[in-house]
Amino acid sequence: MRPRKPDHHLTLHRKSSTPPWLSLLLRIGLAFALIGVALAIFWFDRAGLRDNSDGTITFPDVVYFTIITITSVGYGDIVPVSTQARLIDSFLVTPIRLFVWLIFLGTAYDFLLKRVWEKWRMTVIQQKLTGHIVVVGYGTSGSEAVSELIRRGATPGSIVVIDDSEAALDLAKECGATVIHADAARNATLEAVKLAHAKAVIVTAGRDDTSILIVLTARRVAPNVPISVIIRSADNEPLARQAGADTVINPASFAGLLLAGSTHGPHIADYMADLAAADGRVSLHERLVHADEVGKPLTALTTGLGVRLYRHGACHGFWEPEARALQAGDALVEIVPRDEPTGDRPTDEA
Incomplete structure (x- = not known):
């Protein structure tokens, strides 16, 4: 089978209730709303402006002056000359200009830089995936x-x-x-x-x-x-x-085991559930046999209660002759206390 190039769909998402296209439209709408506010302010205070080209301030002149003022510092062809116009430009229009720039920069970050960064980060994570x-x-x-x-x-x-x-x-x-x-x-x-x-x-x-x-x-x-x-x-x-x-x-079969076990004693199903649950008092642990355990019986384990071993693909219980002497390469299943650390010695988790 010819190896294929992996699909780059692997991604971590931040939970968001707003789709990207709607977020973009909201930001554009907010930017135009702020520009509209600045336009209204300049129009009502147009008497404080002076057009150095023809001396007359028209609505297109106000639109032009608003856009130039929001996006830059202006060209000097239309300037505020009255004290009121200058104060309005300083304390009302300048914050609007800053907010508009922040909206544009934030949008550029979210839709360009952030996506590029996330794609690169996910590519690195994908390349280093191992043991997962x-x-x-x-x-x-x-x-x-x-x-x-x-x-x-x-x-x-x-x-x-x-x-x-x-x-x-x-x-x-x-x-x-x-x-x-x-x-x-x-x-x-x-x-x-x-x-x-x-x-x-x-x-x-x-x-x-x-x-x-x-x-x-x-x-x-x-x-x-x-x-x-x-x-x-x-x-x-x-x-x-x-x-x-x-x-x-088979979930139904496992549930049946618990139900059937409960009919043979009130504590059998409880112990089986205890083994399966993460918060139980005991747990099943699978590992390879240690070098100092070779030759000893399965019942002599000091790390837990040995109940089963696997040798060459065959399963053997603790009561069978094969369990009387452990061999190198045997996989062991033992019952250990939940609070008993299993990492004190080199182990191989299954």
Whole structure:
């Protein structure tokens, strides 16, 4: 597959209730209103002006003098000669002149300099994207995933949200996430967010067929990045795995587990929810085995309660023979206290 040039849609937006075109029209209207005020002032005080060319002050002369006075210091062909006219020019028209210039400068900054600056800044951010988490879809599941990631310590700037809804992206921007308004099923979109350099991908597109297509595209763009996807129909779970998803989550099935667990004891569902929540007393932690743990049983971990290991793609529980002696390269899943730091030793988060 020939690499494509990334689309430069990646952008951070400031929330604004006024569209750019309306803001521009309002500023132009305010500038002309101020010029109109100055014109009215000069017209009513035209007796204090003198035309050095013909000696007569007409309405076109006042219009000319107003524009010249607002935009420059004048050419001297029409000048205020009376004390009142000079005071009016000094204390009434000069502030108007300053406001008009500020409006023009502010508009130039917002529509030219600021846009150029933002485009350059986003290009730099895009080029340096690495180790980030890409969330596709900012609906109920996607927003909860982003909130949970932030509660677990992820910086909002390290989360990139892809969605085709401006309303959803406005909500994502309030969390501080980087957003892109695009179709996540396109290769160019995933290349624009540097998916190959991401830490993980979370797909919550809302529809199973759309989610599976996005997973398939993401796996082609980033063969080694872990992909998690929400699938609402159990029949589509095998398709999502075939498309390349590492983790397939069915919200209905998980809710069913909690409900079924609650019938076997009042504390089972509570503990399962405790493990899943960021504010619970315990949490699941995945890491690679440490060098000083090789040869020891999974139950001998000092960093937490070892419950599962993965070796050569196979899963083994703590009660199985494979868990009696850890090997280099094993991936471990342990239960650790929520307030227990996991960064004291080199770890590899999954």
